[in-house]
Amino acid sequence: MATVMQKIKDIEDEMAKTQKNKATAHHLGLLKAKLAKLRRELLTPSSKGAGGAGEGFDVTKSGDSRVGLVGFPSVGKSTLLNKLTGTFSEVASYEFTTLTCIPGVITYRGAKIQLLDLPGIIEGAKDGKGRGRQVISTARTCNCILIVLDAIKPITHKRLIEKELEGFGIRLNKEPPNLTFRKKDKGGLNLTSTVTTTHLDLETVKAICSEYRIHNADITLRYDATADDLIDVIEGSRVYIPCIYVVNKIDQITLEELEILDKLPHYCPISALVWGSSAKHKPQRVGKEHELEDEDVVQIIKKV
Ligand SMILES: Nc1nc2c(ncn2[C@@H]2O[C@H](COP(=O)(O)OP(=O)(O)OP(=O)(O)O)[C@@H](O)[C@H]2O)c(=O)[nH]1
Ligand SMILES: [K+]
Numbered sequence: 001m002a003t004v005m006q007k008i009k010d011i012e013d014e015m016a017k018t019q020k021n022k023a024t025a026h027h028l029g030l031l032k033a034k035l036a037k038l039r040r041e042l043l044t045p046s047s048k049g050a051g052g053a054g055e056g057f058d059v060t061k062s063g064d065s066r067v068g069l070v071g072f073p074s075v076g077k078s079t080l081l082n083k084l085t086g087t088f089s090e091v092a093s094y095e096f097t098t099l100t101c102i103p104g105v106i107t108y109r110g111a112k113i114q115l116l117d118l119p120g121i122i123e124g125a126k127d128g129k130g131r132g133r134q135v136i137s138t139a140r141t142c143n144c145i146l147i148v149l150d151a152i153k154p155i156t157h158k159r160l161i162e163k164e165l166e167g168f169g170i171r172l173n174k175e176p177p178n179l180t181f182r183k184k185d186k187g188g189l190n191l192t193s194t195v196t197t198t199h200l201d202l203e204t205v206k207a208i209c210s211e212y213r214i215h216n217a218d219i220t221l222r223y224d225a226t227a228d229d230l231i232d233v234i235e236g237s238r239v240y241i242p243c244i245y246v247v248n249k250i251d252q253i254t255l256e257e258l259e260i261l262d263k264l265p266h267y268c269p270i271s272a273l274v275w276g277s278s279a280k281h282k283p284q285r286v287g288k289e290h291e292l293e294d295e296d297v298v299q300i301i302k303k304v
């Protein structure tokens with residue numbers, strides 16, 4: 001029998017092959033619903049190897065808010081935790097230095113923010129690769145997620161990390177769908193909308209609902225919702241979390257490259273070190289007299 005993973009792969013392949021147009025919308029909607037169901041199966045504790053937070057991840061929530069550092073290995077998550085909180089989390093140039101969840105605290109304008117350093121995740125993390133599931137389950141408990149990216153790595157890494165989080169029911173920088181879905185005993189499926197809709201028609205809604213064996217329901221759309229939005233509402237258990245894209249190691253790129261990155265929404269460029277062509281060794285501690293060269297990055301540390 002095909003494994004859940006294989007079934008997911010088959011559906012993803014079929015979706016990739018299916019042309020996107022009006023005639024295929026309901027079929028694609030059906031495939032999306034099948035995919036959402038299989039993912040849930042994969043993530044429920046009864047299925048092998050799945051489960052919530054595990055050993056080394058059971059950090060108690062504390063303070064006013066919880067922020068999690070998520071990213072590929074060696075992008076500088078632990079360096080950032082250490083700099084921001086004064087906690088010690090091991091830093092090294094090799095991948096998977098951090099193996100558990102390490103908490104630290106930032107005090108900002110009287111608020112205590114719990115910052116969580118997490119192991120690096122890799123593609124396929126949501127499907128159980130590495131400690132990915134523990135990492136993403138922990139990310140689900142956060143009030144804000146910082147996706148840490150390495151400025152010299154391809155920007156496609158942003159999308160890869162987003163996909164891992166999305167596959168685990170996390171929705172980033174998104175409001176919960178503004179639609180109501182009310183199941184009832186009889187009367188069939190009724191679709192009404194208060195705005196013009198371009199994604200969902202009755203046929204697509206029927207295809208999705210049939211996959212969930214729902215034959216009677218009132219659905220009201222208050223915005224131009226997609227098939228994915230409807231599936232999210234039917235599935236439930238989605239979490240809507242704000243996210244900031246922290247692009248680290250900008251000391252390694254040029255100003256022109258930095259300007260391109262500046263177009264990313266919800267973005268913050270940082271560098272945890274001071275490197276540049278004026279420095280004799282990297283990073284170098286310098287005084288006021290030091291003459292800087294173009295594109296040098298300076299870190300100023302203020303004594304409290
Ligand atoms: N050039 C440069 N190097 C950095 C910066 N921040 C961190 N590094 C280096 O990047 C490497 C990885 O840093 P870590 O903090 O261990 O990265 P991590 O994301 O926690 O790695 P894992 O725990 O293995 O996932 C180390 O060699 C750091 O010194 C930065 O801003 N600029
Ligand atoms: K590392």
Ligand SMILES: [Mg+2]
Nearest residue numbers: 077078097098
């Ligand atoms: Mg680390």
